[in-house]
Amino acid sequence: MSNTSTFDQVKELRKLTGAGFKDCNIAIKDSNGNIEKAIEILRVKGISKASKKMTRDAKEGVIIIENSEDFKSILEVNCETDFVAKNDEFISFVKEISKLNSINKSNVDELKNAKMQNGLTIDENLVNFISKIGEKITIGRSRYFDSVKTSNYSYIHGTIKDNLGKLGVIVSLEAKNKSETINEFGKKLAMHIAASNPLSIDSNSIDNEIIKKEESLISEELKSTGKPDEIIKKIALGKINKFKEESSLLTQQWVMDPKQKVRDVIKELNIPDLKIKDFYRIKIGE
Numbered sequence: 001m002s003n004t005s006t007f008d009q010v011k012e013l014r015k016l017t018g019a020g021f022k023d024c025n026i027a028i029k030d031s032n033g034n035i036e037k038a039i040e041i042l043r044v045k046g047i048s049k050a051s052k053k054m055t056r057d058a059k060e061g062v063i064i065i066e067n068s069e070d071f072k073s074i075l076e077v078n079c080e081t082d083f084v085a086k087n088d089e090f091i092s093f094v095k096e097i098s099k100l101n102s103i104n105k106s107n108v109d110e111l112k113n114a115k116m117q118n119g120l121t122i123d124e125n126l127v128n129f130i131s132k133i134g135e136k137i138t139i140g141r142s143r144y145f146d147s148v149k150t151s152n153y154s155y156i157h158g159t160i161k162d163n164l165g166k167l168g169v170i171v172s173l174e175a176k177n178k179s180e181t182i183n184e185f186g187k188k189l190a191m192h193i194a195a196s197n198p199l200s201i202d203s204n205s206i207d208n209e210i211i212k213k214e215e216s217l218i219s220e221e222l223k224s225t226g227k228p229d230e231i232i233k234k235i236a237l238g239k240i241n242k243f244k245e246e247s248s249l250l251t252q253q254w255v256m257d258p259k260q261k262v263r264d265v266i267k268e269l270n271i272p273d274l275k276i277k278d279f280y281r282i283k284i285g286e
Contacts, residue, residue, distance in 0.1 A: 006033070013038050020132060043127070058136040060085045063168035063282050064098040065154045072152040072170045073102040076140030076282050084135050086160055093129060094164065097122055097139065106144035143280040145172045150277055153186035157194050169193045171279040175271055185269060188256060193281050198249035201276050206247060214243050249276065 006028060013024040013035060023042060031037035061078035062085050077094045084090050096116055104110040112123045120128070122139070130137050145152045150172045158166035169190045175182055200206045218239045222232045245251045250263040257265075266274060 009033055009035065009038075013042070023131075042131075043124075058138050059285050061140065061284050062091070062094055062160060062164045063156065063166065063284065064094055064164045065156055065168050065170060066098055066102045067154060067163065068102070069147060071102060071105075071144060071146045072154050072172075073098070073106060073142070073144045074154070074168050074170045074280055074282060075101045075106070075142040076284070078136075078138045078140050078284075079133075080135040084133055084137075087133075090133065090137075091161055091164060093125075095162075101142055102144065105146075106142040108139070108142070111139065111142075141282050143170065145170055145278065145280075150174055151178055151182055151186055153183075153190045155187070155190035155194050167194055167281075167283040169279065169281045172277040173274065174277045175274045179271075181269060182271065182274065185265070189262070189276070189279075192252070192255045192262065193249065193279050195255045196249075196252050197281060197283075198252055198279075199247040201249050201279070203244040203248045203251065206244060211240070211244075215240055218243075249279065 006025075009028050010021065010024045013028060014021060024038070027038040027041040030041055058078040058080050060080060060082050061076060064075050064077070066073045066075075075094075075098050077097060079085055079090065097111075100114040100116070100122065101111055104114055113121050115121055116125050118125070126137060126139075152170060152172050154171075155169045156163060156165035156167070160166070171186065171190050171193060173182060173186050173189075199210060215236070218236050219232075222235055225232070227235070250266075251261055254260045254262055254265050260268075266276075
């Protein structure tokens, strides 16, 4: 095999797989110039490399939001370093996955088996991309809101490029009629959620495990005060009620005007059937 033909095959293999020159060159030699065998060699090698990297932490990455009149979707893709998170190739990879996430309505199992433009599944491409980039890459949290009888809004904070950032929010509002007043409130509400990080819409919806954990922390904190048990119980009750109030979206102080709570702002809008249906917030590293 001539050097020219080998070089052309390496070039073709790189185009097909996205693997590095050195790995492609070795695969071509090991397969005696058979491209299909070379692809298999790289797949096995890629899986081996990816498996080793999956034990590492991937605490960086990006949040991406897809905006449409019919839906809003949000997706987290993690990597190990901020350098890779800002890499154009990584961003293009995330954008393609995000579009497929919208099509699959954030169904994780279906998403992993969805085919990308090169004909390979997302899972297969992840293995190849991890091998190429040299970092652990994972698909994290995601959510999809359709626009049936709802109006959906979004906000990206710490924008890296286009609709990608380090913190993202989507929120869904219900009302019989759509209006500019609702649109304005929806946009501001998404910003409020980004800043205030509520755990639920109201206190009754906070996960019971979270409440138990907070009660335990408060109890431990108050034990060292030396106060009588009855006094401790009253203080603990006050603290847990405050935690619920500050963690529930409707009873949080409105970031645009801390003198008001979110529920007061909704009441002032004077739209009787307006209510917050759902929201989802993702921040890299949380």
